[in-house]
Amino acid sequence: MVDRLKNKTALVTGATSNIGRAIALAFAREGAHVVVGGRDAERANAVVSAIRESGGKANVALGDQDGGQAAAQSLAEEATRLLGGRVDILVNNAGIYPFHTTATSDEAMFDRIFAVNVRAPFFLTQALAPGMAARGGGVIINLGSWITRLGIPVVPIYSASKAAIETLTRTWSAELGPSGVRVNAISPGVVHEPMAEPHPGDVMMKGTPSNHAGSPEAIAHAAVYLASDEASFVHATVLDVDGGRLGAAVVAG
Secondary structure, three states, X not given: OOOOOOOOEEEEOOOOOHHHHHHXXXXXXXXXXXXXXXXXXXXXXXXXXXXXXXXXXXXXXXXXXXXXXXXXXXXXXXXXXXXXXXXXEEEEOOOOOOOOOOOOOOXXXXXXXXXXXXXXXXXXXXXXXXXXXXXXXXXEEEEOOHHHOOOOOOOHHHHHHHHHHHHHHHHHHHHHHHHXXXXXXXXXXXXXXXXXXXXXXXXXXXXXXXXXXXXXXXXHHHHHHHHOHHHOOOOOOEEEEOOOOOOOOOOOO
């Protein structure tokens, strides 16, 4: 299918690689004008070039979403300007995933993870949702994670930050839904681009219904669906796109 997002505008944060890049490319293929958010100018421009070479519309908005309200407001204003005065779709994808355990964590790591993974999307939503509501509609898609509901013995702060995002998804849906703004989330399983060597997370997908890790494009397909009118009756949902990791018994062979 094509043109499911025709005449729509979208801001995708963390759109310079992996899941964010795949979402930006998929949105553009479906007709959206996309702002590629990120910190790396070279990679962001490469995504924009790929979109434009395929006949799509895209621009770059650079900035470090450090969790500050001012940084979020600045990105919201720049994206709104680049998109001709409105942002119809916001994808809160940017996040960090430093390896840590409870014993090896410190205040700086805790604050940095929550700043990027929770504070930044919170204040970006704060900046853009009122405009969506005033226009009578919009879509916000957050990126959660399968490890919010299936504990693993590492990355506790990251897991908690993604649990916060999934809770905000439901809260924002209750708050913004009556104004026509749909808020949902995607919970990816182990997802990565093709690699020459095995990914450390691949072992966690053994014995699942899919029995392998997913691709960024699998998440992008879900994002297109949630952003489109096909999902007009979908609110406050965390869509598991995880190869069955959470929904079925895992029997590793």
